[in-house]
Amino acid sequence: MSKAKKISKTINLNDSQYYFNRELSWLEFNRRVLHEALDIRTPLLERLKFTAIFSSNLDEFFMVRVALLKEQVAAQLSQQTADGMTPQQELEAIHHHLHPMVSEQHRYFEQKLRPEMASHGIHLLNYIDISLEQRSYLQHLFKQQIFPVLTPLAVDPSHPFPLMANLSLNLAVVVKAPQTGEEKFARVKVPSILPRFIALPNNSQVENGKINHWTGVPIEQVIAHNLEALFPGMIINEYYLFRLTRDADLELAEEEAEDLLLAIQQELRKRNIGGSVVRLEVQSSMPQSVKRMLMAEMELNESDIYEIDGLLNLKDLMSLMGLPLPELKDPSWTAVVPPRLRDFHQLSKIANINDEEKNIFAVIKQKDLLVHHPYESFTASVEQFISQAANDPNVLAIKMTLYRTTGDSELVSSLIAAAENGKQVAVIVELKARFDEANNITWANKLEKYGVHVVYGLVGLKTHTKIALVVRREGEEIRRYVHIGTGNYNPKTAKLYTDVGILSCREDLGADLTDLFNYLTGYSCQSYYRKLLVSPVNMRDRIIALIHREIEHSKNGNKGQIIAKMNSLVDSQIIAALYEASQAGVQIDLIVRGVCCLRPGVPEISENIRVISIIGRFLEHSRIFQFHNNGQDEVYIGSADWMPRNLDNRVEAVVPIEDDEILQHLEKILEIMLADNRQAWELRSDGSYIQRRPEKNEPERCAQNILMEMAQRS
Structure with a gap:
């Protein structure tokens, strides 16, 4: 057993040398994600998935964390973090660590993953490498399905630099007028509404339900090799890909917002094109003249530019996970029904068993029940808990917090059913759940439409807790059943995230959740809880x-x-x-x-x-x-x-x-x-x-x- 040491000198435990920087620690986390893409022990398509996750993580990091640091630098704030760094020092350290990491990601994809994909029959080709027959097919496809969607935007004294959407992939096109020889600049947005990778016909072969060959081409290359249709009569001198990332964190002065829902809706309209640009990814072959023009228009520094060899936006590799190649993925997993609920599911099928003995409340009343997702089924436990409550005539009220969920989930349907069945249903919807705000507004409106009492959280606080309370009449008594967990009430992420939760009818927990919901929905200065932290x-x-x-x-x-x-x-x-x-x-x-x-x-x-x-x-x-x-x-x-x-x-x-x-x-x-x-x-x-x-x-x-x-x- 390790004993306490006698410290010979007084040590300041708040000294900055004893703390890691939050942003750099996060970059180390994303490096570990990238390692899963590099690790040959990981199945091939899973490696593509981790490559995509690495890129997706970086998008959010720039939209939120880097954007915040840039705002602090612009405001000339110099307050140091616990590790002793100023915002400017943090930005410099981020770029110093991240540039080589991004280069490693793209180099590994181009030199290792792409050839390995080809060895397994997954051919992601460049346009210049396809056959004449395949080019003819893509030219026809371009005219029929891609060309009508495109909008070239000129940049000149009569056409100001266009507003560009956050995370948009674009072509910077330099054209020349044949009569005058004058060069002009234009931008063509790659439409995100179309598939990123265009599959070529007669190349996706399936035998015995399994694909053994797939060939595709990035859509931006199809556009680039058909630019003549967008600029008729002009000479296409050159084109280069670029992608921009904007500050996308909502800025809400909640204490001044009379209507939180309206305020968030207004901020969402501005998020896509209103935030300042915080990162620019460019094709490495882009000349300095074009790059400087983009930097000037977007007010960026050299350190904000990430030059990419190969494909931009590797996040779109996630779409290849849809290929039916199970041997190149992790073995499939189906969550099991928690053991104590298996008996309940069997009882529910027996007609002569009393209804009170074959509902989930009878199981919880025996003793607390632990659920562990995704190893154990979210559907057979948490969703079943709310579904039965919605349809049980003895249930009087249901209260829940919802941070991130899906509008088409069984939980939302059950809450609507409960309201239609005359129960008191209250849901605390967190409108400020980052990047889920629009989704939350949509299904919150749906809940309200069917009579559910919806509360949009508290001013100055995000409601992040994962709790549900069911109030049930049992004979002459009222009993409260609770779920307290670590994960979002989201059936999709419940298959991907590890989370635990308990279902209980302990009176002290029921009383604590009642007090907590009263705090969330009404006016309360509750400072004492029996069990909860x-x-x-x-x-x-x-x-x-x-x-x-x-x-x-x-x-x-x-x-x-x-x-x-x-x-x-x-x-x-x-x-x-x-x-x-x-x-x-x-x-x-x-x-x-x-x-x-x-x-x-x-x-x-x-x-x-x-x-x-x-x-x-x-x-x-x-x-x-x-x-x-x-x-x-x-x-x-x-x-x-x-x-x-x-x-x-x-x-x-x-x-x-x-x-x-x-x-x-x-x-x-x-x-x-x-x-x-x-x-x-x-x-x-x-x-x-x-x-x-x-x-x-x-x-x-x-x-x-x-x-x-x-x-x-x-």
Whole structure:
């Protein structure tokens, strides 16, 4: 057992040298995503998927994080982050780290992945490499289906530089008038409404339901080789591809917004073309004259330009995941029905069993139920919970928070059915869920249309907590059933994200959720909760108190231990408390998928702290916190990461687990994650990550595969 060391000098735990920069830590996370695209152990189409995810992640990073830094620099703000960097220094560091990373991505795709695709019959060709017959086909297709959609825009004194949409792929075309020899510039937008990769006919061959050959060409090359149709009578001198990224974070002065819904709708109209340009990706062959013109019009610096060899916007490679080539993908996975619900599903089919015995509420009433997605079915558990509540005549009310979901999900249909069945239905819709705002507005309007009470969150706070409350009459009593989870109520992401949740009818949890919903829908200054840790009310203080309790146990000669799994660790107050715990001899294991600003393994500071990150086929999204508590283990689950935004600017809820069987199961999950030697990366004190590999004669332990096997055996 590690004991507390006597520190010979006073150490300032807030010193910037003990913190990693948030933005650079995020870039390291995306580097780990890119590694999955480079790792030959990953199936080919999955490698293309990770290539696409890397690019998609970068888009959002520039639209939000880089855009914010640029605004701070423009406002001449010089406040330092916990790691001691100013906004300008952060921008410079981002570009320094990112330029070679992007070059590596494109080089690997062109030199490795593209040839490997061809070896498996997936031919993504350049236009110049196709046959005359194939060119004839594409020319006909261009005239019939592509040409009518295109709009060339000239740039000259009578035609100002055109507004260009965020993330649009464009052709910069230089044409020459044959009579005068004068060169002119025009822009042609590649239409995103059409497929990015045009499949060639008679080349997609299917045998026994399996494709063995696919050939396609990028649509921008089809357009580029048919520019004469867009500029008749002109000489096409040259053309170059470019793609721009704008600031797309909504700017809402909520305290001044009389109508939050209207304010967000107005901001959404401006997002696509209103934000300043923060990045320009250009074809590497683009000459300086064209590049300088684009930079001047978009007010960019040289560091904002990313020169690309090969295809721009590799995010579109995700479409190739639709090819029916299962041997080039991860083995398919179908979530299992949670064991205790299997009996319920069987009972529901027996006609002579009392209705009260064959509903999901009877199962929950026996004891708390843990659900673990995507290993266990979201449909057979959470959706079933809301669906039965909607149609159960004994249910009086349903309340839910919805952060990200789909308008066509069964959950939305069930909520509408509940309202039509005369139940009180209240839904807190978070309109400020980034990049889901328009979707949330659409189905929130649909819910309101059918009589659901819709509340659009709180001024100044995002409602990020994942909670549902069902109020049910049972004889002479009223019983409250709850779901508290770590993931969005989204059936699509429930198949891709790892999340946990509990279904319970504990009275204290029902009372806490009632108070929390009253806080969200009405006027309340609720500051006391029986069991829940709630932000921004008490969560940070409670978490730090739990860490300090482990410190006291360790100082008293007992074992101090903390295991915590989350998406990101940024909050400097919690990090300082963890450093203090490490100094006291508390053993700390952190499973942090993304950003981690804590520096592990520093002598006299964090030598008792270990950090790993797991990147795999499923996105690690669950938050689980375990405190040893001198042998009386406490485990919590919930929606919050240890970040200032979660603890100060969002409504979050974390719940303690009181069922021994569930507690042990969650501890087993953490144990499996910590033992991973296939997809786990260890964070070193210099900020770099090293991927674990099995030692000689050591079996491979992939946590996600093990959890799938456990689910199948359950």
